[in-house]
Amino acid sequence: MNIISKIIIPLFVVFIIYCGLKKKIDVYDSFLKGAKEGLITCFNIFPAMLAMIFAINIFLNSGIINFLLGGFESIFNTLNIPFSVLPMAILRPISGNASLAILNDILRTLGPDSYAGRLASILQGCTDTTVYVIALYFSSVRISKTKQALPVGLFADLMGILAAFVLTKIFFG
């Protein structure tokens, strides 16, 4: 599986260029045209990226999340679930790196085959960074009215997170 996932991208690159040549396209010119569009996209998404990273970092580094969730610690202890999966579940839609850091911590201290390790792995896999993706994608095309995108995205995350807790219980008891 590891080899397949490593070889798939290089082969894909060769395949794209080969198809271009076969259709007698000026592949180099096409590449430059597309790359330039990509550069403009980067330019368009940078303000949103900076805004989000600024807010997320202040929030995370202030340590408030542990303060807010402190009350839940005893509940988690009685359920025999390590408390650290709760901040991870809450951070998952906001920051992929933050939840990945917690996952790393859980795997290192409790082991990947512990109940918490499995639960945290599934939590990381069950959803993506909704808040960040929505801010980024809409800003790239300069849309300010995002309508129901964010609430629906967060609802999907919530269902995914709940499913992760339930499925871990079912699969690994």
Add this chain to the structure above:
Amino acid sequence: MVSIIWAVLIFLGVFYYLFTGNIEALNNEVLTNSKKALELMLELMPVIVLWTGLMKIAEDSGLLFKFAKFLSPFLRKLFPEVKKDSLALGYIASNIAANMLGLGSAATPFGLKAMDELQKENPNKKEASTPMITFLVLNTAGVTIIPTTILAMRVMYNSANPEEIILPAILATAISSISGLTLDYFIRRKKK
């Protein structure tokens, strides 16, 4: 809605810094943390530029269109409003495929291009269109079949069975995507 979350994150963070008396750290945080955005952009930009370049070749050669056509029975159901010959479907399909394989960094450029193509068909350029919202709900649910990063970490910490989490993770993702799409569908129906 994005505004509210953005403001709440900043307010809560700043108040808690003040509450704990960590003013030095707060000042430092406000003055320097935006540098991290540039670091991230420096990491992301070459990937985006490379893949939008390569995908332009795929677009010009008709490969992308063929791929979209191949997946269109499935995509047409999810995105009935998108024009049949739209390149958006090709980019959406590429984005979903890259996400499924756990190639997150390659998925982002495809996603951004998909938004670009959807915006061309959008009658109101300031407002999110229906297919955009459907696409983002699908995208943020993160449909992953091979979660490469998580597997790598589990291998690194010597898991006896690193792949055992794949099936429950796929199921959890599926539940997340389906509930998102269902809610989106009902919100749209109610508005009509």
